[in-house]
Amino acid sequence: MIPRRRPSRRETPTRPPRIDLVVAGCRIELGIGAHLLDPPFGLYRSPADAAVRPNFVLDVQEAPDVLPDGADAVAPLGVRRRAGRITARGAGYRVELEPAAGDGRARVAPGSRFHRVLLQLALTEWLAPRDGVLLHGCGLAAGGRGWLFIGPSGAGKSTVGELAGLPVLSDETCVVRLAPAGGVTLAGTPIGIGTAAGPVPLAGILWLEQAPADELRPLDPGQALARFMTQVVAAGRQDAELAPLLETAAAVLDRIPMQTLRFTRSRRFMDVLGLS
Numbered sequence: 001m002i003p004r005r006r007p008s009r010r011e012t013p014t015r016p017p018r019i020d021l022v023v024a025g026c027r028i029e030l031g032i033g034a035h036l037l038d039p040p041f042g043l044y045r046s047p048a049d050a051a052v053r054p055n056f057v058l059d060v061q062e063a064p065d066v067l068p069d070g071a072d073a074v075a076p077l078g079v080r081r082r083a084g085r086i087t088a089r090g091a092g093y094r095v096e097l098e099p100a101a102g103d104g105r106a107r108v109a110p111g112s113r114f115h116r117v118l119l120q121l122a123l124t125e126w127l128a129p130r131d132g133v134l135l136h137g138c139g140l141a142a143g144g145r146g147w148l149f150i151g152p153s154g155a156g157k158s159t160v161g162e163l164a165g166l167p168v169l170s171d172e173t174c175v176v177r178l179a180p181a182g183g184v185t186l187a188g189t190p191i192g193i194g195t196a197a198g199p200v201p202l203a204g205i206l207w208l209e210q211a212p213a214d215e216l217r218p219l220d221p222g223q224a225l226a227r228f229m230t231q232v233v234a235a236g237r238q239d240a241e242l243a244p245l246l247e248t249a250a251a252v253l254d255r256i257p258m259q260t261l262r263f264t265r266s267r268r269f270m271d272v273l274g275l276s
Contacts, residue, residue: 016059017034020049021041024127024132024199027053036113040192040194043194055122058104058106060106063110084100086125093115094108095117099125121235124235127177131248132178133176137151138174140166141186168196169197173191175188175189183201183255185200206261207261214262214268232249
């Protein structure tokens with residue numbers, strides 16, 4: 001277990017309320033103040049089941065000595081992996097995760113949403129040996145299927161979610177997993193804006209590029225894998241530790257080839273994909 005810091009005489013230790021979540025099959029018992037939770041968390045609430053052990057027990061505490069600086073984090077920064085423990089530090093948060101014990105905690109700037117860093121780390125660790133990856137991207141659901149839109153910052157991932165008028169799995173981070181019987185599934189996360197959880201069968205992976213006209217273009221497999229990996233949350237893994245994520249990514253793209261969607265930041269992309 002991660003050692004707990006002993007409170008000083010001036011501190012009054014309080015245990016935050018606990019909620020049970022299921023995100024892409026990962027069961028999480030999360031201790032957190034309700035005022036920190038965004039609406040999408042409601043999509044992942046699950047009744048507590050004493051007979052089922054959670055995969056992770058995570059605690060989030062607001063700490064006045066952790067000062068915010070800038071916008072809420074959407075990706076772990078300054079991640080270190082050592083002796084089975086993962087730590088992440090940044091302006092506004094201090095995170096520790098011990099994957100083998102299923103235990104983690106975060107100390108965050110008061111009122112901030114930096115608990116997202118802890119959730120990202122836990123999900124990445126749980127997914128890696130289970131044929132899954134966590135990606136920065138926007139997932140949409142339509143007709144019982146899903147589409148994943150990825151690309152560099154500013155490419156239009158959030159814009160896609162706003163324009164589509166479809167259920168949004170998440171406009172920030174989504175989960176892609178190989179299905180046992182073939183195919184790939186796409187699920188949302190409570191990180192970001194979302195109106196649906198999934199999972200749904202994945203129908204398409206689109207790399208967004210801004211352009212004067214909306215169109216689809218094929219991608220060379222090697223180029224597709226390189227671009228896909230730029231959006232995978234690697235949680236501080238060095239090159240030698242990326243093998244599980246690379247293997248899953250290659251298998252995903254073998255089943256669902258990625259295409260480039262040249263995008264005018266208008267709703268016309270729906271016609272190109274046959275979603276209108």
